[in-house]
Amino acid sequence: MSQNDLLTPWREVMVEMVRGDQPDLSMRQWALLLTVYLTPGPHTVRRLSEDLEVPKPAISRALDALSIHGLVKRERHDADRRVVLVRKTADGSEFLDRFAEAVDASERSADLGYY
Amino acid sequence: MSQNDLLTPWREVMVEMVRGDQPDLSMRQWALLLTVYLTPGPHTVRRLSEDLEVPKPAISRALDALSIHGLVKRERHDADRRVVLVRKTADGSEFLDRFAEAVDASERSADLGYY
DNA sequence: CTTGCCTGTTTCGCTATCGAAACAGGGCGG
DNA sequence: CCGCCCTGTTTCGATAGCGAAACAGGCAAG
Numbered sequence: 001m002s003q004n005d006l007l008t009p010w011r012e013v014m015v016e017m018v019r020g021d022q023p024d025l026s027m028r029q030w031a032l033l034l035t036v037y038l039t040p041g042p043h044t045v046r047r048l049s050e051d052l053e054v055p056k057p058a059i060s061r062a063l064d065a066l067s068i069h070g071l072v073k074r075e076r077h078d079a080d081r082r083v084v085l086v087r088k089t090a091d092g093s094e095f096l097d098r099f100a101e102a103v104d105a106s107e108r109s110a111d112l113g114y115y
Numbered sequence: 116m117s118q119n120d121l122l123t124p125w126r127e128v129m130v131e132m133v134r135g136d137q138p139d140l141s142m143r144q145w146a147l148l149l150t151v152y153l154t155p156g157p158h159t160v161r162r163l164s165e166d167l168e169v170p171k172p173a174i175s176r177a178l179d180a181l182s183i184h185g186l187v188k189r190e191r192h193d194a195d196r197r198v199v200l201v202r203k204t205a206d207g208s209e210f211l212d213r214f215a216e217a218v219d220a221s222e223r224s225a226d227l228g229y230y
Numbered sequence: 231c232t233t234g235c236c237t238g239t240t241t242c243g244c245t246a247t248c249g250a251a252a253c254a255g256g257g258c259g260g
Numbered sequence: 261c262c263g264c265c266c267t268g269t270t271t272c273g274a275t276a277g278c279g280a281a282a283c284a285g286g287c288a289a290g
Contacts, residue, residue, distance in 0.1 A: 003215040004153055010218065011149035018146040019168045026247080027142065031133040034126035045268055053134045055249065060269055065246090074268095082256050082267035100118040103125065141277075160238055170279065175239055180276090189238095197237035197286050 009106035016102055022095075023069045028054060032062045033071055036086050037096055043086040044077075071095055124221035131217055137210075138184045143169060147177045151187055151201050152211055158201040159192075186210055 017024065025033065031052055036043050039051075045063070049056045063086065066072040071092035077083035132139065140148065146167055151158050154166075160178070164171045178201065181187040186207035192198035 003212065006215050006218055006222075007149060007211065008153055011146070011153050014142060014146040014149060015167055018143050024142065027129060027139065027145075028133050028247090030142075031126070031129040034122060034129060038123055038126050046266090052130055056268070057250085057270080058248075061247070077267095080257070080267080084268060096122065097118065100121050103121055107121075143277090161236090171238070172240080172280085173278075176277075192237095195237080195287075199238060 005110050008110050009103065012106040012109075013099075013102050022098075023071075025065070026062075028052070028058065029062050029065055032059065033066055033092070033096070036072055037088055037092065041085070042077075044083050045086070048086065066092075120225050123225050124218065127221040127224075128214075128217050137213075138186075140180070141177075143167070143173065144177050144180055147174065148181055148186055148207065148211070152203055152207065156200070157192075159198050160201070163201065181207075 032048060035048065035051060045056055045059050048054075049059045052059070063072065063074060067074065069091075070089055073087045073089050075085045075087050077085050147163060150163065150166060160171055160174050163169075164174045167174070178187065178189060182189065184206075185204055188202045188204050190200045190202050192200050
């Protein structure tokens with residue numbers, strides 16, 4: 001598979017992201033969102049900060065942005081109330097579903113070159 | 116293929132982008148860079164603006180940012196000197212090579228689940 | 231040459247994000 | 261209760277991005 005074929009779906013999906021329709025998230029916000037939805041929890045600010053190698057305040061700010069769009073929610077941990085658990089939301093799942101569809105469509109159309 | 120398997124490579128690559136090593140580009144800058152390298156030229160500011168559905172000044176600014184990192188260069192068109200042609204650079208090609216390797220590695224490791 | 235349109239760029243005020251440091255407050259050992 | 265360390269958040273000044281509008285300059289018709 002050529003570099004072009006490999007990267008073309010990325011281009012198409014990123015161009016779609018840029019075309020203003022969806023809420024436009026920064027790269028950190030995307031990385032954070034995908035990490036929350038695709039890796040096993042529980043997700044705390046500290047853990048996300050370490051996993052993404054990004055300072056804690058940046059995580060906190062990114063969570064603000066994602067929360068505003070309803071893509072994620074914060075919840076206090078009962079046992080240790082210092083801890084904030086980052087949870088998925090229905091809106092966020094739906095948002096990622098649409099994103100996955102866009103990725104799928106791009107990769108399928110790139111694969112057409114094989115036949 | 117589940118949504119997870121589809122999106123996991125995206126997560127991994129985006130997390131790598133975020134981990135501060137490489138120049139950190141915004142989504143628009145990525146979309147612009149990939150468009151210049153993966154779609155047939157010649158690329159002018161006007162055309163890029165229309166293709167990405169982003170206002171011209173935003174393209175101009177993004178080109179500034181990419182130029183600073185040496186990922187792209189501007190060149191006046193000889194026949195019509197109003198026009199700016201956006202060109203690939205060696206550094207940019209190398210940068211995208213590394214990016215393609217990261218994508219490839221992520222997708223391969225995700226595919227291991229099939230065997 | 232002048233007018234009008236086209237190119238891409240710059241300016242404007244504003245919002246978002248940045249890293250570093252200070253902060254508020256819960257947990258826990260003494 | 262008192263410190264101390266841990267949690268996540270907020271503040272700070274600085275930087276980067278935004279859209280809209282103004283701008284500089286090339287081109288071409290008259």
